[in-house]
Amino acid sequence: MRHLAIIIDGNGRWAVSRGLERLSGHAEGAKAVARAIEAAYEMKLECVTFYAFSTENFKRGTRETLGIFAILAGFLEETLLPLVQTRGLRVRFIGNLARLSSDLLTIISKVNVAGLNNRGMTVVIAVGYSGRDEIAQAINILIEQKLLNSDASPVTYEELSRFLYTANLPDPDAVWRFGGYKRLSNFLPLQTVYSELFFTEKLWPDFQKEDLYKLCNDFKKIKRNFGDLPK
Ligand code: IPE
Ligand code: IPE
Ligand code: MG
Secondary structure: OOEEEEEOOOHHHHHHOOOOOHHHHHHHHHHHHHHHHHHHHHOOOOEEEEEEEEHHHHHHOHHHHHHHHHHHHHHHHHHHHHHHHHHOOEEEEEOOHHHOOHHHHHHHHHHHHHOOOOOOOEEEEEEEEOHHHHHHHHHHHHHHHHHHOOOOOOOOHHHHHOOOOOOOOOOOOEEEEOOOOOOOOOOOOOOOOOOEEEEOOOOHHHOOHHHHHHHHHHHHOOOOOOOOOOO
């Protein structure tokens, strides 16, 4: 497996079932992300993506949104930045960053700068992410370029993919959703067309490193054909 993409659902339910505030579920979820990065590093994955916050999640209102942003900022500063420095991780943020808090934007650029020359595993954080918006903004850039160059040739997927947020990243080999639902919630629609899909009832804060070792093992047993005859 080169690239594993995780939909980290179930933080809220984890907290509520314990009589806690939803935000403590997000804080616990951040600790689970740290465990998952360690496990992915041990399994020598090239890339691991976390779906942290969608554009749809803004519907939850200011309290939850700003609470999640503060937890994410703390995680980036205290957990991810040290890993970028000690383990040579690369970090990519995908999404529309325009609506993020200024504190979050500050630490995002700090993490980006710190990992600039690294060659290790890539950690991708999808925040303010919408798959449909990603496609629309890529098409807008393409149209602009084509007009500038008076280029009337038809667009290919290869061209389009260069303007997706995920340009130059391998497509996810597997998408793994926690929290019991079997849906993708606007996550990487073009990049996951050939991904293996895994769903678990487990709530994200309950994630343990062993779960990831087992997933990689289960993945290895899958015969992938990509439309070809089985070899
Ligand atoms: C996933 O947990 C994290 C985000 C979407 C930000 P949820 O907050 O969606 O948790 P549930 O689904 O309400 O349990
Ligand atoms: C999916 O979780 C999005 C993220 C993990 C960021 P949601 O809790 O937002 O998904 P829906 O709304 O139940 O589909
Ligand atoms: Mg949810």
